[in-house]
Amino acid sequence: MSHVPKIVLKQLHAPAGEHLDADILTAFAEQSLPESERNLVLDHLSLCSDCREVVVLALPVTEAVTVAVSASPARAGWLSMPAFRWGVVAAGVLVVTSFGVLQYRQTHPVKEKQLSAAVVPHEPISSAPVQTPAASAQTSAAPEPVPHAEPKMQFDKRVEARKQFPSMFPQSKSASDAGVTGGRVLRPSSRASGVSAGAISGSGGGIASSSGAGFGTNAATAVTVGAQGSTPAVTTNAPGTEASDELAQNQVQQSPMQGRSMADLSVARAKAPVPAAAAAMQAPSVALHTSPSLMQHAAPRWMITSAGGLRRSLDAGLTWEDVNVNADSIAGSNPVFRALAATGSEVWAGGSNAVLYHSLDTGAHWTRVLPSSSGGELTGDITAVDFSDLQHGRITTSTPEVWTTADDGQTWQKKP
Amino acid sequence: MPVTKPISAVVQSAVSDLLVELHSTAGCEKIGLTLDSFSIILCDVAAKYLPSSANHAEARTFLLTLRVEELALARACAGGHNYAWEIFLTRYREKLYQSALRIAREDSAARDLADTLYAELYGTNTRDGERVSKLASFTGRGSLEGWLRTVLAQEFVNRYRRTKRLVSLDEESEEGAQFAAPDPEPLPPADSRLESATAAALAALSAEDRTVLASYYLDGRTLAEVARMLGVHESTISRKVDKLAKLLRKKILACMVQQGMDRRQAEEALEVDVRDLRVDIRRSLAQESSSPPFSKGECQGRRPSDESPGRFGSEVESVKHRFESQKPGAKS
Numbered sequence: 001m002s003h004v005p006k007i008v009l010k011q012l013h014a015p016a017g018e019h020l021d022a023d024i025l026t027a028f029a030e031q032s033l034p035e036s037e038r039n040l041v042l043d044h045l046s047l048c049s050d051c052r053e054v055v056v057l058a059l060p061v062t063e064a065v066t067v068a069v070s071a072s073p074a075r076a077g078w079l080s081m082p083a084f085r086w087g088v089v090a091a092g093v094l095v096v097t098s099f100g101v102l103q104y105r106q107t108h109p110v111k112e113k114q115l116s117a118a119v120v121p122h123e124p125i126s127s128a129p130v131q132t133p134a135a136s137a138q139t140s141a142a143p144e145p146v147p148h149a150e151p152k153m154q155f156d157k158r159v160e161a162r163k164q165f166p167s168m169f170p171q172s173k174s175a176s177d178a179g180v181t182g183g184r185v186l187r188p189s190s191r192a193s194g195v196s197a198g199a200i201s202g203s204g205g206g207i208a209s210s211s212g213a214g215f216g217t218n219a220a221t222a223v224t225v226g227a228q229g230s231t232p233a234v235t236t237n238a239p240g241t242e243a244s245d246e247l248a249q250n251q252v253q254q255s256p257m258q259g260r261s262m263a264d265l266s267v268a269r270a271k272a273p274v275p276a277a278a279a280a281m282q283a284p285s286v287a288l289h290t291s292p293s294l295m296q297h298a299a300p301r302w303m304i305t306s307a308g309g310l311r312r313s314l315d316a317g318l319t320w321e322d323v324n325v326n327a328d329s330i331a332g333s334n335p336v337f338r339a340l341a342a343t344g345s346e347v348w349a350g351g352s353n354a355v356l357y358h359s360l361d362t363g364a365h366w367t368r369v370l371p372s373s374s375g376g377e378l379t380g381d382i383t384a385v386d387f388s389d390l391q392h393g394r395i396t397t398s399t400p401e402v403w404t405t406a407d408d409g410q411t412w413q414k415k416p
Numbered sequence: 417m418p419v420t421k422p423i424s425a426v427v428q429s430a431v432s433d434l435l436v437e438l439h440s441t442a443g444c445e446k447i448g449l450t451l452d453s454f455s456i457i458l459c460d461v462a463a464k465y466l467p468s469s470a471n472h473a474e475a476r477t478f479l480l481t482l483r484v485e486e487l488a489l490a491r492a493c494a495g496g497h498n499y500a501w502e503i504f505l506t507r508y509r510e511k512l513y514q515s516a517l518r519i520a521r522e523d524s525a526a527r528d529l530a531d532t533l534y535a536e537l538y539g540t541n542t543r544d545g546e547r548v549s550k551l552a553s554f555t556g557r558g559s560l561e562g563w564l565r566t567v568l569a570q571e572f573v574n575r576y577r578r579t580k581r582l583v584s585l586d587e588e589s590e591e592g593a594q595f596a597a598p599d600p601e602p603l604p605p606a607d608s609r610l611e612s613a614t615a616a617a618l619a620a621l622s623a624e625d626r627t628v629l630a631s632y633y634l635d636g637r638t639l640a641e642v643a644r645m646l647g648v649h650e651s652t653i654s655r656k657v658d659k660l661a662k663l664l665r666k667k668i669l670a671c672m673v674q675q676g677m678d679r680r681q682a683e684e685a686l687e688v689d690v691r692d693l694r695v696d697i698r699r700s701l702a703q704e705s706s707s708p709p710f711s712k713g714e715c716q717g718r719r720p721s722d723e724s725p726g727r728f729g730s731e732v733e734s735v736k737h738r739f740e741s742q743k744p745g746a747k748s
Contacts, residue, residue, distance in 0.1 A: 022566040026558030029566070031647045032481065033557075037465075039623050046626035049635055050573050055645050056637060057519045057569035058562065306655070338649075352648075376480075381647065398647055 020044055020051055029055055031380050031398060300362045302347060308336030310349055312363050325349070325357050325366045339385040339395075346390060348409070350382030356395070358409055371395065371403050371412035378403055378412070427462045430475035431455055438479065442488035447500040449488055457491050458482075461555045487556030494539070494552035508564060515565045519572050529575075533568055610685050613671035617664050625660055632657050 020028075020041060027033045028041045045052050301313040303320070310323040325335060337351035347359040356369045356378070371378040380399035387393040395403040395412075402415040435455050439445075444454050458479060466478055492500035512533065517526040539547035554563055618626060624646065631637040631645065632653075639657070643650040665686065672682040 019570075021553070022563050022570060023553075023555045023557040026562040026566045028558075029645070029647075030558045030562055042623035042627050046623050046630050049630070052627070052631055052635055052637075052645070053573050054566060054569040056631075056635075056641050057572060058515075058565040059641075059644050060562070060565070061518070306651070 019048065025051065025055055025058070029058060299344070300342070302340050302342050302363075304337050304340055304349075308338065308351060310337055310340070310363070323363045339382055341385040341387040341393065343387050343390055346387075346408075348385050348387060348393065350385045350395060352381045354378050354380060354382065354397070356382060356385075369409050371405075371409075371414075373403075373412055373414050376414075378414075423459045423463045424468060424470075426470060426472055427459055427466060427475050430472055430479060431458045431462065434458075434476065434479050438482075438484045442484035444488045444492075447488060447492035447503070448495070448497045449492055453495075454488065457487065458484075461487070464555065465557070482556040483559060484556060486560035487554065490551040490554040490556075490560055493537070494549035496547075496549075508561065511561060512564055512568070516568050519565075519569055529568055529572055532571060533564070609672055609675050609677060610668070613668045613675070616671055617667040620667065621660070621664075625656070628653060628656055629660055629664075 024033070024037070024041060028038060028045075033041065045055065301317055303311050303313075305311055305322075310325065311320045312323045313320045335351050335353075335355040335357070337349045337355070339350045341348045345360065345362045347363055348356070349359075350356045354370070354377075356371065357366045358369050359366045378395070378397060378401065380397040380401065382395055382397050383400075384396040385393065386395075391406055391408050393405045393409065397403070403412045404415060405412050432455070435451060435458070438458065439449075439451055439454050442449075442454070444450075449457075461482065462475060462478060466475060470478070489500055489504060493504050513526065513530045516530040516533070517523065520526040520529050533550075536550040539549035550567065554560065558566075621629075628642055628646070631642045632639070637645075639653050640650050642657075643653040646653070668686060669679070669682050672685065673679055677685070
């Protein structure tokens with residue numbers, strides 16, 4: 001971290017006046033002070049180390065700790081299965097190698113053509129052996145198109161990949177040998193889905209760990225554990241079937257470039273300034289959540305910049321444009337967004353100080369939504385927005401509160 | 417709760433508007449608070465925090481943001497209502513001890529801390545022959561649980577701060593600080609232009625930015641702690657600290673150049689200070705804080721300097737010696 005000149009510290013250390021009372025400090029720590037009072041408190045805190053210490057000491061126990069605790073049994077559960085354990089290792093190797101290949105390709109653009117056929121199935125998110133329609137679409141680009149039945153085609157494709165990257169498939173080497181000799185081995189589908197599930201959880205793990213690294217160093221170890229711990233648990237809940245279908249669907253529309261930008265997107269999102277617990281949940285869910293919108297060609301993609309602004313891409317991630325949430329409705333500053341959910345053309349974005357915006361037309365027009373129920377209204381910062389479909393949504397705040405809606409945000413209920 | 421300001425008519429009318437509604441949401445019936453007494457409490461709280469210029473709508477909003485249920489409970493306890501105490505104890509007894517343990521990080525100190533607070537909550541202090549419970553000062557701005565933690569933390573800081581910050585001789589020699597070289601040369605007196613440039617640069621920052629700087633550089637808080645303190649994400653703080661440090665440097669330099677120093681001279685003036693940054697932290701932390709303790713009277717008797725030598729005495733003395741013997745050398 002950069003140095004600050006000594007004189008700055010000396011002047012920061014000026015003595016403050018009267019201490020703040022416990023009520024105000026509590027309200028400050030709970031983020032429930034109005035802006036003007038909050039600034040007064042900050043004024044005092046900037047001068048008074050005693051009060052700063054009090055605030056830090058009185059912070060509630062982190063939510064991240066509870067996440068880590070609840071995640072650990074699940075983790076032990078599925079890691080104890082050897083198949084999964086090896087699956088994770090294999091997938092990890094795969095992810096690392098594919099990043100390596102990407103790097104290589106960037107530095108050696110001449111060889112791109114030869115490599116691309118082999119590389120395509122190994123893009124970070126759309127990581128390898130989840131093939132089905134994707135493979136058939138891509139085989140046309142492969143050097144030797146094989147006009148066989150579809151299963152065979154996939155298989156050849158995979159074998160080819162294996163020849164290029166034998167180290168990635170330690171567990172299925174014998175099978176690949178059989179494939180090389182031309183035997184028409186139709187793999188039992190369960191096996192294939194097992195591998196793909198491994199790949200998915202692997203890529204999820206990759207994202208989680210990179211986002212963990214993004215969170216920084218110091219005391220965030222508990223946070224990182226939470227993120228990594230819960231990620232595999234989530235992915236195993238969606239084994240093979242649905243998740244891989246969706247991912248495969250995604251692949252149909254994704255050229256290698258697009259695959260990459262999607263990986264960037266999800267990583268960026270996990271890094272966006274949301275508290276750890278929310279990020280941990282988001283990392284695995286991003287790929288699944290945005291998938292419905294990706295099914296339509298050129299459906300918009302969304303991301304949150306590090307500064308809390310919204311960005312939209314209408315060309316599947318090649319170019320991004322800033323989206324302004326008509327700031328005239330709130331005078332002065334732009335809202336800072338922390339969480340986002342997009343279902344088709346509907347977009348929900350939430351952020352600091354309970355700002356929640358809703359757009360029905362992919363971001364052309366926005367309306368501010370103020371969730372309230374008989375128990376009061378939503379306060380604090382919104383840290384996560386999840387919409388399972390157009391009607392049902394769920395908002396988590398830093399307070400922490402959970403708000404749900406079952407009618408596209410018309411009415412809200414606060415969960416105790 | 418002494419009334420600090422006269423209660424304005426605006427507050428009065430806002431309170432009477434909302435009184436019945438708040439009275440029932442707060443569940444005052446069960447814990448023996450009548451409409452009248454609750455109205456007095458609300459007026460007190462509003463008068464304490466609302467600026468005198470507040471209009472009716474502001475007063476309303478303020479009252480609606482209060483945690484009236486917990487406010488009523490605390491005040492009923494302060495009034496000695498048995499059922500209220502029962503509720504309070506079931507809800508908070510366990511949490512209170514756990515919070516104390518988290519703050520003090522050591523069992524006996526935690527127990528001590530929690531017990532002291534209990535005594536204060538029951539009201540050991542007497543004013544005009546009446547017991548005054550600390551709960552009578554709770555105003556419902558934040559949650560009662562958070563308030564209890566804050567009060568514990570204040571008590572802890574009052575009592576242990578001065579001993580906690582001092583490092584024992586053993587630890588110091590482990591860290592090798594014992595053999596640290598004395599200041600190579602006396603500091604040149606700070607340039608007055610540098611002083612004023614720094615003051616201007618700092619004053620231009622927002623209060624939040626200054627708090628971030630002080631927490632990170634002065635208190636040695638981790639980024640995660642600063643982030644949680646301000647309720648934002650750690651990465652935001654990390655970026656902010658970096659940005660602020662650079663910005664400050666740039667501004668101070670620019671300001672000094674503006675005042676007629678040449679660029680190189682200005683940089684030198686700033687560099688001199690960067691070099692002994694660590695020395696200064698140590699020294700400034702060892703200084704006694706000039707601010708008063710959180711609750712006057714009560715804690716005065718328990719300052720560590722007055723504490724019996726059994727627990728901290730000898731250690732404190734030796735460490736103090738060390739600092740005193742260091743100081744003249746550093747100052748000369």
